[in-house]
Amino acid sequence: MTSAASAANQQLAAGWRPRLPSRLFLRFLGRRLAALVLLGLGITFVAFVLTELVPGDPAAANLGQRAIGDPEAVRAFREHYGLDKPLPVQYAVYLQHLAAGDLGESEQSHRPVRTDLAEYVPATAELAVTSILIAFALGIALGVLAAVRRNRLTDQVLRVLSLGGISMPTFWLALVALYVFFFQLGWVPGSGRLDPGVLPAPHVTGLYTVDALIAGQIDVLGNALQHLILPACVLAAYNVGLLTRFVRSAVLEVINNDYVMAARAKGLPERTVILRHVLRAALPPIITVGGLAFANVMTGTVLVESIFSWPGIGQYAFHSATTLDLPAIMGVSLFVAVVYIAVNFAVDVLYGVVDPRIRVA
């Protein structure tokens, strides 16, 4: 690290104060926003090309067996999606439908994909947020531990464990965890978001834990948490491995800086040095893992939710994939990609806020 950078790190460590957005920051924001919009358009283009790729007649693929024998339905479908027009026009029509929130109709549920998604998103959101929180808490703690104990036994053990975390097939971990903790030990309830007899609290956010808190129904909250904990931990495994490694190298980047030595020299306890001086300076790069952690959780939900009978978009995607429900698959992909680039945008901006050097780049 250059001396300029470590000087900046010292400033960071000394404490960062929020201030009004500067012109530079607004320009940075504008640039990222423009990139976000372009990327969003690009994603729709990819989804469009993929729907075009479908071998044979897209009408056949999208309408399924039930309607393909009905020429009237096929004609209506072609007209609705502009399939009788040239490709660029089709893309325009496709975009128009997207703008209106039309993602097509699922072959399995015979409902608009948008309706399906709206129903399943809260369950996944609750699971994903919990899992990411667990992953960050554990990953930061273990990463700092590994960096502080560099090259000692603890560090080596953590290295193997974190490599194990990123090498584990999540769907297999889910299966094993469910077998051990539910079937053998009976520590957690088996599947779903609540026990069969328990009704969710009145719908506010769709997140059962938050809704239960709002309604003050502590028993529902406890039940929801019991159901949440195992899938959230399983989904966190990969991210814990990833974060441990990332935090370790981020901490090692700063731990030898002169200001850390100065903090030690003036007699601060090691705990304060690590938490206040080292970790504070190492945090900005750690934020950038947020986007990646989100992508990993979404990947995980697709593979894992069905094992836990968790009624989220992961299970929806899984069933759509196994039944080849193309409109549903495309809808989920598009939705997840859009949320993903939005998360990355938020991470970018947050990074720019926390580390002003980034804005210039």
Add this chain to the structure above:
Amino acid sequence: MSAQPLPLRWRIGLRRRAGTLGSAWRQPLAIAGMTLAAAWILVAIFVPWIAPYDPLAQTSRLFAEPSAAHIFGTDELGRDVLSRVLWGSRLSLPLAFFLVAAALAVGGLLGGIAGYFGGWVDEVVMRATDLVFAFPTIILAMAVTAALGPSLRNAVLAVVVVFWPSYARVVRGLVMSLGQSDYVNAARLLGASSRRALVVDVLPNVAGPVLVLATLDLGNAVLLLAGLSFLGLGAQPPTPEWGSMVNTGTQYFQRWWMGTFPGFAILSAVLAFNFLGDSLRDALDPRTSWAVKEQPR
């Protein structure tokens, strides 16, 4: 877990090369990775002689628990799970090597062209990589496979589609920075031909990071393919494939041996490549190394 690629900069340690590859092989982790990988490759080669049963042969003993006759038990059709796990290596390992080679060829070529020509060529290639990176890997791979139709061939194609951009970016960055670096210029000034500059000066420096990336991607390829097969989009029954075997295991949840052992196979194969790739990265970038002693500052 089907892996989302780690951030490139971090994955391969795009830094000054300060160690030699030689030191990687003295680490216990590298040796463990080597041994595991070699064991799996040997199994894949010699499986017809190792496997106790035909992986497709159905015996009358359905759902047999692990025993001396069937060490990993039997599945819902009475097939020997151990034999199926061993045969699964014949699918996953060669495909992983093929996938990474294909992604390397496509990505390396496009990245090299982008870095060499710059301008709008570069712009087009880089925006294409942006688009692929805008999707979580398995989501895009799932959409591609589903659109093309579920089969092992299409799953492989989908994995190449999601893997090539990493290589394109690395190779592009290296070509760009190396083309302007002092030591390459110095070599040229000393009268080295472009070919010599490329082969002697540029290539070894590109090879290190790309090798690390490729080794880690071998593991990622195994995971992603298993994930797609788990979703029913890859290998189709009755092919013995690890991901689809775990899927069957989830349907017969209480027969733990049906899903557990194929999962161990995935884990150990991926772990082998990750151990290797991680050790390689350490050797190339001692600063964040897990083994080398404290660096002098």
